[in-house]
Amino acid sequence: MNLKKYRVEDKLKLSAFKTNETGKGSEAEALERSAARQPKLAAWQERLYAEGKQSLLIVLQARDAGGKDGTVKHVLHGLNPQGVVVTSFKVPTAQELSHDFLWRVHAAAPAAGMIAVFNRSHYEDVLVTRVHGLIDQPEAEARYEQIRAFEALLMGRHTRILKLYLHVSKDEQKERLQARLDDPQKRWKFNPGDLKERELWDDYTRAYQDAISATSSKDAPWYVIPADHKWLRDDLIGQLLLETLDDMNPKFPEPSFDPAAVQIR
Amino acid sequence: MNLKKYRVEDKLKLSAFKTNETGKGSEAEALERSAARQPKLAAWQERLYAEGKQSLLIVLQARDAGGKDGTVKHVLHGLNPQGVVVTSFKVPTAQELSHDFLWRVHAAAPAAGMIAVFNRSHYEDVLVTRVHGLIDQPEAEARYEQIRAFEALLMGRHTRILKLYLHVSKDEQKERLQARLDDPQKRWKFNPGDLKERELWDDYTRAYQDAISATSSKDAPWYVIPADHKWLRDDLIGQLLLETLDDMNPKFPEPSFDPAAVQIR
Numbered sequence: 156m157n158l159k160k161y162r163v164e165d166k167l168k169l170s171a172f173k174t175n176e177t178g179k180g181s182e183a184e185a186l187e188r189s190a191a192r193q194p195k196l197a198a199w200q201e202r203l204y205a206e207g208k209q210s211l212l213i214v215l216q217a218r219d220a221g222g223k224d225g226t227v228k229h230v231l232h233g234l235n236p237q238g239v240v241v242t243s244f245k246v247p248t249a250q251e252l253s254h255d256f257l258w259r260v261h262a263a264a265p266a267a268g269m270i271a272v273f274n275r276s277h278y279e280d281v282l283v284t285r286v287h288g289l290i291d292q293p294e295a296e297a298r299y300e301q302i303r304a305f306e307a308l309l310m311g312r313h314t315r316i317l318k319l320y321l322h323v324s325k326d327e328q329k330e331r332l333q334a335r336l337d338d339p340q341k342r343w344k345f346n347p348g349d350l351k352e353r354e355l356w357d358d359y360t361r362a363y364q365d366a367i368s369a370t371s372s373k374d375a376p377w378y379v380i381p382a383d384h385k386w387l388r389d390d391l392i393g394q395l396l397l398e399t400l401d402d403m404n405p406k407f408p409e410p411s412f413d414p415a416a417v418q419i420r
Numbered sequence: 421m422n423l424k425k426y427r428v429e430d431k432l433k434l435s436a437f438k439t440n441e442t443g444k445g446s447e448a449e450a451l452e453r454s455a456a457r458q459p460k461l462a463a464w465q466e467r468l469y470a471e472g473k474q475s476l477l478i479v480l481q482a483r484d485a486g487g488k489d490g491t492v493k494h495v496l497h498g499l500n501p502q503g504v505v506v507t508s509f510k511v512p513t514a515q516e517l518s519h520d521f522l523w524r525v526h527a528a529a530p531a532a533g534m535i536a537v538f539n540r541s542h543y544e545d546v547l548v549t550r551v552h553g554l555i556d557q558p559e560a561e562a563r564y565e566q567i568r569a570f571e572a573l574l575m576g577r578h579t580r581i582l583k584l585y586l587h588v589s590k591d592e593q594k595e596r597l598q599a600r601l602d603d604p605q606k607r608w609k610f611n612p613g614d615l616k617e618r619e620l621w622d623d624y625t626r627a628y629q630d631a632i633s634a635t636s637s638k639d640a641p642w643y644v645i646p647a648d649h650k651w652l653r654d655d656l657i658g659q660l661l662l663e664t665l666d667d668m669n670p671k672f673p674e675p676s677f678d679p680a681a682v683q684i685r
Contacts, residue, residue, distance in 0.1 A: 236492060237493065
């Protein structure tokens with residue numbers, strides 16, 4: 156599949172992107188592709204780690220039940236946990252709030268050789284804050300500028316940044332929330348507060364559109380991933396990850412010594 | 421297999437443990453058992469994460485090329501990276517050295533719901549320091565006491581601690597180091613400095629015996645894992661992990677609300 160069509164090139168209108176796309180083949184084919192991709196991803200990851208120069212940052216944003224946790228579980232579970240750090244950003248603590256909004260995020264940026272995943276991110280600080288009126292438009296614009304500068308700083312140290320918005324419909328969210336209520340093994344993921352956010356659906360749509368439009372660039376693009384079908388979501392993100400690592404092309408480093416001259420006694 | 425025989429119950433003599441054990445079945449059977457165990461481990465991990473009360477700390481220690489990285493890769497790669505944090509402790513930085521030796525380790529202790537893996541650990545501070553004469557016997561004894569108190573603190577907050585010494589022979593180490601030299605894809609793991617440590621083999625044996633004997637207890641036991649055969653190592657550690665999680669028995673939490681009363685609009 157050509158992933159370009161999911162990339163946000165200019166002003167984003169979410170309604171222009173389908174949530175329930177099914178791609179060209181069947182679900183079974185997508186699952187097979189995803190499974191076949193795991194060892195390839197693991198091989199690239201080992202090179203990235205061995206090289207120790209570049210790093211990869213994956214930013215996951217979505218509405219509640221949009222599939223952030225599922226993406227981490229299904230797309231990344233085959234990687235070596237030694238080279239992956241997942242940070243789940245929650246409601247900021249008192250200490251975090253006593254700093255600028257990028258302080259806690261910066262601390263979680265990937266070290267050279269590593270893959271970092273942000274499950275929610277600094278973008279919450281221009282989304283939930285915006286929807287609830289904690290910041291106004293000028294403050295949002297200032298933060299967009301700060302975000303662009305922050306991401307440029309990371310890119311300057313060879314961090315590749317992929318930003319993914321998992322795009323689900325309002326109906327699909329309802330089904331998933333209901334499933335969390337009905338299944339005792341999923342109920343721990345249900346947060347009654349999510350229903351209040353659901354009522355603000357259109358406000359979130361506007362906030363996402365504004366934030367993504369202002370921060371998608373050639374070097375740090377946003378992708379709108381159709382996510383009603385989990386198997387397509389995982390297939391697309393896996394492909395994107397593989398293409399990105401392939402493009403980064405990390406290499407096993409050359410030794411700083413002459414291997415032939417070493418004698419092990 | 422009964423794992424008790426690998427547990428350090430009193431004063432440890434490493435020569436009493438075999439490095440090249442092969443267990444009862446074949447290599448193929450061990451690999452099959454390990455593969456079949458992955459989904460079970462993942463299921464327990466999800467419960468641990470959902471429960472959010474207990475945590476698990478796995479301490480990995482071994483000589484160079486003893487298999488620490490391989491254990492992380494092969495035993496833990498099927499877990500959800502969102503619930504696992506691997507910390508590789510390197511030579512301490514200047515900032516770390518300006519604190520007590522447990523400072524950087526404490527910061528990496530697992531949060532409730534998480535599995536933490538220490539690839540090397542606070543035990544380096546009673547091993548490499550000891551072998552190189554940076555601390556003497558009284559200081560080592562003082563640190564053992566500090567380690568016992570630190571681990572008791574973690575256990576008091578429901579952290580289960582497993583400490584694993586991966587036991588390889590001097591010949592096996594030689595083979596593995598040579599393989600790293602010979603294979604361009606493995607050469608990045610070869611550190612010429614490892615050969616100096618290899619010359620101190622017997623000093624390390626004494627230091628390990630002393631440290632492990634002083635810090636193995638019923639609640640935070642050390643296991644000496646035969647590790648010349650990677651497939652047996654992975655099978656034994658996988659089994660130990662599964663038995664430990666089974667014994668911890670984390671449960672999906674009860675909801676704090678009445679699911680039947682919730683209406684999703």
